[in-house]
Amino acid sequence: MFSKKISNISPSFTIGISTKVKELKNSGIDILNLSIGEPDFLTPENAKNAAIEAIHNNITKYDAAAGNKEFRKAIIDKLKKENNLEYDIDQIVISNGAKHAITNTLIALLNPEDEVIIPKPYWVSYPEMVKLTGGVPIFVDTKKENNFKLTKEELIKSITNKTKAIFITNPSNPTGAVYTKEELIEIANICVENKIFILADEIYERILYVDNFTSIASLSKDIYNYTITINGLSKSAAMTGWRLGYTACRKDLAKIISSIQGHLVSHPCTVSQAAGKEALISCTNDTKKMLEGYTKRRNLAIKMFNKIDEIDIIQPDGAFYIFMDISKIKKNVNFKDSFSIEVCNVLLDKFKLALVPGIAFGNDDFLRMSYAADINDVEEGINRIAKYIETVKK
Template sequence: MLSKKNSKISSSITLSITAKAKKMKNEGEDVISFGAGEPDFNTPKNIRDAAIKVIEGGQIGYTASSGLPELKRVICDKFYRDNRLDYEIENIVVSNGAKHALFNTFQAICNEGDEIILPIPYWVSYPELVKMAGAKPVLVETREEDGFKYTKERLLNAINKNTKAILLNSPNNPTGTVYGKEELQEIAEIAVENGIYIISDEIYEKLIYSGRHISIASLGDKIKDLTIVINGVSKCYAMTGWRIGYAACNKEIAKIMTNIQSHATSNPNTVAQYASIEALSGNQDAIDKMVDAFIHRRDYMVKKVNSINNLSCRRPEGAFYVMVNISKIIGKKLNGTEIKGSMDFAQYLLDTVKVAVIPGIGFGNDNYIRLSYATGLENIKEGLKRIEEAIK
């Protein structure tokens, strides 16, 4: 008999849809994909050059399992500079991407029967990562009219003696939601009063379009000690394939995570670690250029979506996704195809107009689809034009 626990793990809908769209495109079909969870920009040259220098210098052996001390120091500097958070290198664990950092986190803090509070919509991997740790995901619905944010009432109703942590993702995938200081303070007070960990996924930290990012860990020593901050270089530095993420937390949790990683994967990619030192400490102009491009694309996409009959969306404050409300289409027929939910609608768009979108059911809400604007503006214009024609 195979593993009962892991046999229940679902595949990633986002990755499967994206793979199908790529396959169609490779076969010569004119597919436009809104599925990408990665910037469509090249990794900045200074970062690429740093990697080449390391490769040519031969510094590519094993490192400490939790990451290069030099990289950890740069990460500590980044936290102090950007978030006013004071960490030592013993608080930092560098992993094979932010998803790996999340995996380590759940493995380190969870016991059988523990509960982790997740928001709906959620990033597709959150519930599965919780299950892999032997814990139970407890889903709390967030409403569009509330900006897809936790409310105090709903959080308190979800907490019980088995609650181990609240997961917070700001800026958020898939909604683009960004939590403000007062909202974070309210969540922090709940966590401190109940002795609950906060897992704060801040991977889209620098892709924020007004104001500045606030880490919940910066709101006081008590909440800092309860918070595991997850971040990385993939989204903000266009380094998705380099696979470097990191966690910052109290030393006891960091030690357990390090031990887990030492047996599971050893160290993260050595070349990518050196490149990440340059990413975090070098010239940051490339981020500003990406943000400017994303703002322009977002504004076009939001305006266009809201002009299409039976579709609507709110304006995201960060990341590079738009959650499109398709509830007015569900239950109707489009060219003879009955749309029972977001999977039907996504399949209909791919089959009829060669547009790939991510169905909202993968994020826990069947009334939506997710569109990524991490693609060129011309693609966005053509793709939305095709969606409008498909609905007409």
């Protein structure tokens, strides 16, 4: 009766957990929620004021499909200054969040049955987005000893004559791993040789605990032509609800993305765009303060997890997640289908702590904890995990 495309689409795991947490909270049960990938900081004042001003100035009519020109100019300046990337105005399309920027890009690129490589573990929405846009997700296993970063060899093995694109998430959600320049060059050159488009999801790029970040598109002219840089303001400026993301890519593709967007949604909300432009222009200090907050929590989390022998964590060099290997307790846990879901259910029911099961990201031996939360909650959350581990050790 309905489209075949939706027959094998799963509901979002993370949204499902948030809904369960809300229900429990509404019934009076106090849950410590470290499951969501949303900054606990507030949208910077300057950005909020710019939106209020836009309303008073009646910036409330249709605008360009690719997004507000001044905002696109601010994005161009940001990409040049921070990412060593040169784009013209007609290479930028502002969308309703990075999710929408990715979806527009997939619609623009994919023919039915085209394959899109998704390194595991992956951000939950990629596979469903690929399926919804008519493509076929091809999952590639990566190794824990490489912090789950894709290698050239793993990539080569997964390429077929149907491969059209690949997702590279840098920094990664769920692992927080960050690729070095050398690692990216190896992968990106293979993509260029095989005419594979790179969806470079760099939404966490400003939340970084190492010195250097390399934008894939900055690596060479050829790589630039095959790369669609995806970014947005949800994470870096705590603007999740404003729904602002963007693509930066070659002109012919940007024109198609803009035209798709024009037909589907016209453009993102003009008032949101006014706030987004201001966030890029004048909120660098707010982002810096948020990073200071994340850094403290990250360091605390690393210290505490290092004391729990049964848990190994992936070195979090960016983003605000801890991806923890709990496979050492697997033999002590009774579960039917999924080990990580079982552990998350016990943590939620008995320890009132919400985390995300690794199976949501394609790895059932892991759990993801977000530290985009008050530092006391991060500490309490890890204490509860440690207590749970004590109960299963016995």
